[in-house]
Amino acid sequence: MTQRGTIFTLGGGGFSMPEVRPDPERPSPLDDLVLAQVARPRGAGGVPRVCFVPTASGDSPEYAERFHAGFAGRAETSVLALFRLSDLEGRSLREHVLAQDVVYVGGGSTANLLALWRLHGLDVALRDALAAGVVVAGISAGMNCWFEGSSTDSFGPLAPLADGLGLLPGSACPHYDGEAERQESFRAFVGSGALPAGWALDDGVALHWRDGELLEAVTERPGGRALRVRPDGAGGAVEEPLAVRLL
Structure with missing residues (x-):
């Protein structure tokens, strides 16, 4: 069954990486686009409620x-820290995420994120939130987690x-484009069949998904690329550039 809901997958950029934008002092255009998806904000003063999930970084303060x-x-911001569940003051994980307009997942270790989410049932709660209309965004590990597989440095070298x-x-x-060996290793993983055909994003670039379908690729810096990477049938892989809209 196709997962309902809106997901933004960021290869880099957003509030996490202002250095990739032409003007780091201005708010991130990618984050602005995420907020613009909220039709009826539920936060105080008519602003969206946005919850940050920093599991992949060990809930880094x-x-x-x-x-x-x-x-x-x-x-109206909040942080969902799985290492400090007492901060929820008696609310369940599901109650908290369903009360948000946006859930924003940070970067770090994809493997650790997946293990902890499954242990606490946050993966199921986020599926429910997506189906209920909560917008989800994620960068790096927060991008990887939504797909069938990913290239990750969770275990040290890229794997x-x-x-x-x-x-x-x-x-x-x-x-x-932002980390050495990303391009070569991902092409090798896809070409060998270790990973299925997939999506590669430069820093500052995001894919906008709705109900499991890709709507568009966007970038907050000139020249940012989004690529479809497929096996070439001979043990390698080919890159197919996507049209990318500059925000």
């Missing part, structure tokens, strides 16, 4: 501070991880 600063004045949530088709590779 510094990452949470960057999130609060990135959305200050334009969203294929064919254990995603499968809400989106194929595999994923973030930071395609």
Whole structure:
């Protein structure tokens, strides 16, 4: 069954990586586009409620501070920390995520994110939230987790991880131009069959999905690329550029 809902998958950029934008002092256009998907904001003062999920970074306090600063004045923010569930003050994970307008998933270890989400049932709660109309966005590990598989450095060197949530088709590779060996290794994983055909995104680029279908690729910096990477039938892979809209 196709997963209902709206998902933004960021290869890099957003509030996490202002350095990739032409003007790092301005709010992220990718984050602005995510907020624009909220038709009826539920936050105080008519702003969206946005919850940050920093599981992949071990619930890094510094990452949470960057999130609060990135959305200050334009969203009612909260952080869902699986290492500090007492912060929910008696609410369940499901209740908390269903009360949001946007859930934003941070980067870090994709493998650790998936393991902890499944242990706590957050993967199921987020499926329910998506079906109920909550917009989901994620960067790096927060991009990888929604696909069937991904290229990850969760175990040290870049490696294929064919254990995603499968809400989106194929595999994923973030930071395609921003980290050494990303491009070569992802092509090798896809070409060998270790990962299915997938999507590679430069820093500052995102894919906008609705009900499991790709709507468009967008970038917050000139020249940002989105590519479809497929096996070539001879043990290698080919890259097919997608049209990318500059925000």
